[in-house]
Amino acid sequence: MPAISVDATTFALFGALGDLALRKLFPALYQLDRAGLLHGGTKLLALSRDPGDPQTHMATIEQAIRRYVPDADIDEAVMARFLGRMQYLTIDFRRREDFVPLVQMVAPEMPLIAYFATPASVYGSICENLAHAGLAEQTRVVLEKPIGHDLASSRVINDAVAEFFPESRIYRIDHYLGKETVQNLIALRFANSLFETQWNQHHISHVEITVAETVGIEGRWGYFDQAGQLRDMIQNHLLQLLCLIAMDPPSDLTADSIRDEKVKVLKALAPITPEMLSQRVVRGQYASGSVNGKAVPGYLEEENSNAESSTETFVALRADICNWRWSGVPFYLRTGKRMAQKVSQIVIHFKEPPFYIFAPEQRSLISNRLIIRLQPDEGIALQVMTKEQGLDKGMHLRSGPLQLNFSETYKRSRIPDAYERLLLEVMQGNQNLFVRKDEIEYAWKWCDQLIDGWNRLGDTPKLYPAGSWGPVASIALITRDGRSWYGDL
Ligand SMILES: NC(=O)C1=CN([C@@H]2O[C@H](COP(=O)(O)OP(=O)(O)OC[C@H]3O[C@@H](n4cnc5c(N)ncnc54)[C@H](OP(=O)(O)O)[C@@H]3O)[C@@H](O)[C@H]2O)C=CC1
Ligand SMILES: O=C1O[C@H](COP(=O)(O)O)[C@@H](O)[C@H](O)[C@H]1O
Numbered sequence: 001m002p003a004i005s006v007d008a009t010t011f012a013l014f015g016a017l018g019d020l021a022l023r024k025l026f027p028a029l030y031q032l033d034r035a036g037l038l039h040g041g042t043k044l045l046a047l048s049r050d051p052g053d054p055q056t057h058m059a060t061i062e063q064a065i066r067r068y069v070p071d072a073d074i075d076e077a078v079m080a081r082f083l084g085r086m087q088y089l090t091i092d093f094r095r096r097e098d099f100v101p102l103v104q105m106v107a108p109e110m111p112l113i114a115y116f117a118t119p120a121s122v123y124g125s126i127c128e129n130l131a132h133a134g135l136a137e138q139t140r141v142v143l144e145k146p147i148g149h150d151l152a153s154s155r156v157i158n159d160a161v162a163e164f165f166p167e168s169r170i171y172r173i174d175h176y177l178g179k180e181t182v183q184n185l186i187a188l189r190f191a192n193s194l195f196e197t198q199w200n201q202h203h204i205s206h207v208e209i210t211v212a213e214t215v216g217i218e219g220r221w222g223y224f225d226q227a228g229q230l231r232d233m234i235q236n237h238l239l240q241l242l243c244l245i246a247m248d249p250p251s252d253l254t255a256d257s258i259r260d261e262k263v264k265v266l267k268a269l270a271p272i273t274p275e276m277l278s279q280r281v282v283r284g285q286y287a288s289g290s291v292n293g294k295a296v297p298g299y300l301e302e303e304n305s306n307a308e309s310s311t312e313t314f315v316a317l318r319a320d321i322c323n324w325r326w327s328g329v330p331f332y333l334r335t336g337k338r339m340a341q342k343v344s345q346i347v348i349h350f351k352e353p354p355f356y357i358f359a360p361e362q363r364s365l366i367s368n369r370l371i372i373r374l375q376p377d378e379g380i381a382l383q384v385m386t387k388e389q390g391l392d393k394g395m396h397l398r399s400g401p402l403q404l405n406f407s408e409t410y411k412r413s414r415i416p417d418a419y420e421r422l423l424l425e426v427m428q429g430n431q432n433l434f435v436r437k438d439e440i441e442y443a444w445k446w447c448d449q450l451i452d453g454w455n456r457l458g459d460t461p462k463l464y465p466a467g468s469w470g471p472v473a474s475i476a477l478i479t480r481d482g483r484s485w486y487g488d489l
Contacts, residue, residue: 006427008041010106014093014126015117016046017057019220020144022064025117028419030065033085034078037424044086045105047093054088061086073414093118094125099133106135113426115142123147124160131164142171142426145236146227150451151444158437171426172435176237178418178425181374181406183433185244185346186258188372188380195370196249198350200325207331208347208486209241211374212339214291216466217313221304228311230283233335235447239266240435241374242331245346246321255431259439266442270320274453281450282474283459284314286338289466296338296466312461313337316474317450318481332478334485338466344374347486362397369486371401378415379405 011029015021032038046061062083066074087105091098106112112135116123123143130136141161148154161170176182189195198204211233217224224232240262247261272280287298300307314336321331350368358366369383381401388396407415425433453459462471469475469485478485 004037004424004428006037006039006042006424007111008039008107009111009113009427010043010045011113011115011423011427012045012047012102012106013115013117014047016088017048017050017060018117021046021117022061023068024417024419025115025423026061026065027068028417028423030069030078030082031073031416031420032424033082034073034075038082038085041107041110042085042427043105043107044082045102046086046088047091047102048088049090049092051090054090057088058083058086093122093129096129096132099129099135103133103135106138108138110138111429112139113142114139115423115426117144120144120147120157123157124163127161127164136164139165140169140171140426140429141165142173144173145175146231147172147440148444149227149231150448151441154440154444158440162437167437168431170434170437171431172437172440173422174236174240174435175418175422176240176374177433177435178420178422179374180415180421181372181378182241182244183421184380185241185372186253189245190249201327201329203350204329205349205351206329206481206483207245207349209238209245209331209333209345210347210485211238211241211335211344212341212469213335213337214339214342214467216286216296216299216338217302219303221302225306225309225311229313229315229335229337230447230450234315234317234333235443236435238333238335239443239446240439241346242319242333243439245348246326246331248325253432255434256436258432259436263436263438263442264323265321266439266446268321268323268326269446270322271446271449272317272319272453273449274456277450277453277457277459279480280477281315281317282471282477283312283454283461284316284336284464284471284474285309285311285461286313286336286466287463289338289468291338291340291467298463298466299338310460314339314461314464314470314474316470316477318477330481332483332485334470334474336464336470340467340469342376345486346372346374348372349483349486358395358397365397365399367399371486377405378407379403379409 013021013025089102091102114130116126130139147157243262243265246265250257250261285299299313316334319331319333348370352366356363366385371381373379381403383399383401385397385399388398422433462473464471
């Protein structure tokens with residue numbers, strides 16, 4: 001039996017036949033059921049405007065689960081139980097009258113979780129219609145990212161939702177916060193005094209955050225071309241990672257204590273003016289190339305593409321945090337599609353010892369690094385200097401890792417998908433892993449100035465071959481400061 005207890009809920013998935021629902025959300029819900037983490041009384045409502053036969057739609061959902069859940073995890077008894085919880089309803093989320101049959105399907109005594117796997121432009125209508133149907137009081141709403149495409153549009157959406165729901169019942173998803181290794185950042189930093197005493201500008205020279213993907217835009221041109229990598233990845237996932245690395249210790253683990261500390265970091269990010277852009281930020285767009293030995297088209301040759309697009313698929317930048325802890329410590333961020341390798345990692349580079357007593361030619365070797373690998377091969381490595389072994393070696397130094405690989409050390413067969421964790425947290429009414437309105441707004445404010453600068457300068461992205469580490473200029477961005485991207489890779 002699982003150690004945690006979860007109350008019965010009605011879980012209504014708006015956009016049940018969309019890409020996110022089929023690829024991520026239903027498989028995650030199935031895994032929760034398999035793990036015994038869905039209460040026996042929990043009901044699932046699959047909501048979509050497709051008027052076809054409900055049985056056909058349920059079959060589509062079942063097929064998606066069978067496709068995206070590993071074969072070894074498919075248990076026919078669980079599948080039957082899972083599908084038995086589900087009802088399908090055809091509903092246009094903008095039409096008030098369509099919510100009447102929904103009310104009949106919602107158990108009045110249970111919390112209703114309304115998950116919006118839809119474009120953000122319909123969030124306001126769904127909230128208004130839920131409220132009009134008399135369902136608001138029992139409802140927690142879950143909003144997918146991105147919320148808007150800039151500060152102004154995010155405020156419009158957040159305000160439309162806030163008209164009907166208090167902040168305490170709004171769950172804004174950033175799925176990186178549900179990744180086991182991202183949560184580990186909090187344990188690593190605040191449960192080990194070893195690190196926390198070193199975690200400042202006295203001891204750290206710089207920080208790298210890399211989220212490199214090998215995938216392209218996976219048929220999502222319509223969405224992605226309007227967004228670009230800055231809005232799609234930096235505004236949310238990478239800035240959240242930066243906050244978790246840079247924030248001061250929260251006084252407890254409550255949602256607001258953690259969020260308060262994250263907001264302080266976002267507020268302290270130094271502006272990057274248009275004059276600084278060329279030195280601090282590099283935009284790229286992938287051209288054709290080869291990824292993992294397979295030829296792939298360039299961004300402008302993707303399905304449904306527009307050959308004129310100057311949307312970026314890569315961003316590298318240097319961010320500076322203006323506070324006592326981080327003054328003079330650059331944070332180098334980079335993320336891109338169609339890169340050489342899928343890897344998300346954070347590298348903390350520590351400063352050299354204050355006085356050097358070893359052979360001068362070995363000086364360049366000396367550097368302690370903490371490498372936090374978020375995916376794949378989740379783990380932590382601390383690069384430390386030791387003496388080379390052997391009578392003939394004298395005091396020759398070498399760098400080696402103290403290594404913790406999570407799957408090997410803890411013999412865990414499966415690291416749960418981020419959505420499993422996040423869905424469970426919503427069911428438990430716990431907001432720790434969700435993003436507060438002001439976090440979203442400060443993140444947009446900082447990203448907006450970059451986009452405004454690009455627009456003002458008429459900036460166009462630099463091409464990089466698919467399967468590489470991005471435009472050459474992204475290497476110059478860091479070598480200019482006498483450093484290099486760790487490992488590349
Ligand atoms: N897909 C992904 O990997 C990720 C998605 N997201 C976010 O998740 C959300 C969903 O994305 P995704 O699944 O890719 O998008 P899709 O377009 O695949 O799915 C959205 C679904 O919402 C439905 N819908 C839209 N308007 C209405 C309406 N008025 N009434 C009823 N149904 C409606 C669409 O129906 P129809 O087809 O009829 O238009 C569609 O089934 C978005 O906010 C996106 O930004 C976030 C991170 C990753
Ligand atoms: O939110 C998004 O994230 C994915 C990358 O997520 P990961 O868990 O595979 O690292 C990205 O591909 C997508 O464009 C973006 O919308």
